[in-house]
Amino acid sequence: MKTILNTPIALKLSACIGLSEHELEILGQLLKQSREIRVGQDLVQQGETNQAAFILMSGWVCSYKIQADGTRQIVDFQIPGDFLGVRSVLFHTSDHNIEPITEVEVCEILIPRLLDTFAQHPRLAMALLWALSRDEAMVVEHLVNIGRRNPAERMAHFLLELGARLSLIGAGSKTGFTCPLTQPLLADALGLSAVHVNRVLRQLREVGMATFRDGQVVFDNYDRLVAFADFDSSYLDQAGPLLT
Amino acid sequence: MKTILNTPIALKLSACIGLSEHELEILGQLLKQSREIRVGQDLVQQGETNQAAFILMSGWVCSYKIQADGTRQIVDFQIPGDFLGVRSVLFHTSDHNIEPITEVEVCEILIPRLLDTFAQHPRLAMALLWALSRDEAMVVEHLVNIGRRNPAERMAHFLLELGARLSLIGAGSKTGFTCPLTQPLLADALGLSAVHVNRVLRQLREVGMATFRDGQVVFDNYDRLVAFADFDSSYLDQAGPLLT
């Protein structure tokens, strides 16, 4: 039996909700043995049925939708501790693709036992609902980002959100974080061309707000970046209310 | 006691899930007496706590986020039969505003009795989860729309989605629908300027695909519009799988 204490998912839920060790152990029992996925080997494909849900244990993946003309929109990047493919399970069929960015380790969630567990541990059910609501809040924020912020603000907001998420699982700080994303990936996430992503990154670097180079994001001036991007992290780390 | 048979919410759920009349009656018992809201009187404000959730019985509203510089992004329009403010309840505090576009009638959902009901009628719980997943799928599609489609395709896709949603509740068809949205509202939803919305609408009209005039959307050539917008409605009317 695996323990999930001291894993990213435990860190995340503890930071936001404060589940007991016992409850975390129960959650751990819903996880099948972990599986490794290599780059180039997709987890979920658009249109697939009978899909499983996962928790990401290590590595980064991205969820995206692809269009007829070949362009794609990355909906979100998932980092350790995040759920994968929950909507695909509810919908029975996946409306998006999930692709690993780095080597990845996932645990499959045992759906059949989920409902029983929820009956016995309602706080866990609420924790799941809270986590899903948080995911939706991130998509909404992403929408605002693309719809109403200019490219530089958009990039700044994106880097800050990622930094805040990584901080919760101990993989980032107000100084910066290690980041495996490429400029083409950023372009597909932010609705820009890869060339323009490059220019925007240079811009942020030249004004001394943030530097992204060699797989490292450095916040050169965190407070100024927050002000510039109009960033408010409360949707990321706010405790759920029905859990008090 | 109100009945919710023959209301938009019943039409929507019946089209997609097939709840029994009995189950719909149970759902109806979760609804407090309906309330009317005038234009200019907001339902939910960003940052408010202890918010309630509603079902929209008649009229249109929009959910939006507002930024420091005054620009806003409309996340979605809600039409009769849609849920309002569910995420605000789960998060205890609202991260967005909800504003009526027309005169509106809402029913408040009695949250305390919700959990009991779910224990006795698990199909209803799944129906709610399905509806919430559908909402999230719409936000994701909206994201793709703004991120990776040009303004004309964006408008076309938006009108088609709205038409499909309205068809489910008997308020639209492949011919068109009545639509209370103004060009400034469309601009805030699609991430464009109001001026450009006007030009894009003219463009769609001139090539004979769709006409939006005097509060009426007319699909002049439905099939061509669908091809142009790369529109696939399966995320809107697909039956949930766990409900078979």
Place this chain on the structure above:
DNA sequence: CGATTGCTTGAATCTATTCAAGCACTGTGG
């Protein structure tokens, strides 16, 4: 070692925004 991918930069083009102005309609207060 050739092929692929990502990063970087410049120049030309295209596209959406902004600014400006006129028109129609609605509701308000003198």
Place this chain on the structure above:
DNA sequence: CCACAGTGCTTGAATAGATTCAAGCAATCG
């Protein structure tokens, strides 16, 4: 009852901004 302000729709002209095209460089991988 009418003048006026506010809002939405429409169009043209100027501007700002992102994309596309093109090219060179570095690193990685078969």
